[in-house]
Amino acid sequence: MAVPVPLRSIQHHLRTAQEHETRDPVVAYYCRLYAMQTGMKLDSKTPECRKFLVKLMDQLEVMKKELCDHESVTQEIVGNAHVENYALKMFLYADNEDRSGRFHKNMIKSFYTASLLLDVLSVFGELSDENIQHRKYARWKATYIHNCLKNGETPQ
Amino acid sequence: TGSVGASVASAEQDELSQRLAKLRDQI
Secondary structure (H helix, E strand, C coil): CCCCHHHHHHHHHHHHHHHCCCCCHHHHHHHHHHHHHHHHHHCCCCHHHHHHHHHHHHHHHHHHHHCCCCHHHHCHHHHHHHHHHHHHHHHHHHHHHHHCCCCCHHHHHHHHHHHHHHHHHHHHCCCCHHHHHHHHHHHHHHHHHHHHHHCCCCCC | CHHHHHHHHHHHHHHHHHHHHHHCCCC
């Protein structure tokens, strides 16, 4: 289903979920959970948004049943560690490429995905100051490097 | 019609909140 306009801010988190469907279903599950939780705060009243959120909930319930033998899904404290480690791995990969002067689409995408996964961590509670900083940095780096490459400039 | 519509929407929202809470083992 196309994401309704009032829920556009969760679109990229849902895309990340799709991209991780087979690669890491636990990450896909929590991306959708974040999207659900955030979507309900954004707009669960208008018929289009409600219909979308009901379908998303159906999807989440099916996923939870399919992943019932994954501790990361049945216990959110384990899920928290799983998503955080994954986000950090993405961040460190991109950061290493950046510091080595290797600028390319993959590392831009990794910075951006890391920032989205740090958003997802809010499902488990308030973000730590460190994660807030990482998220801001990763999001800024993704935009900065993307713009540099688009304009033919070498990022610093 | 307005109050019935609002009541139905509110019930649907509660159902969604309940399903989310159940999903997260909060109920």
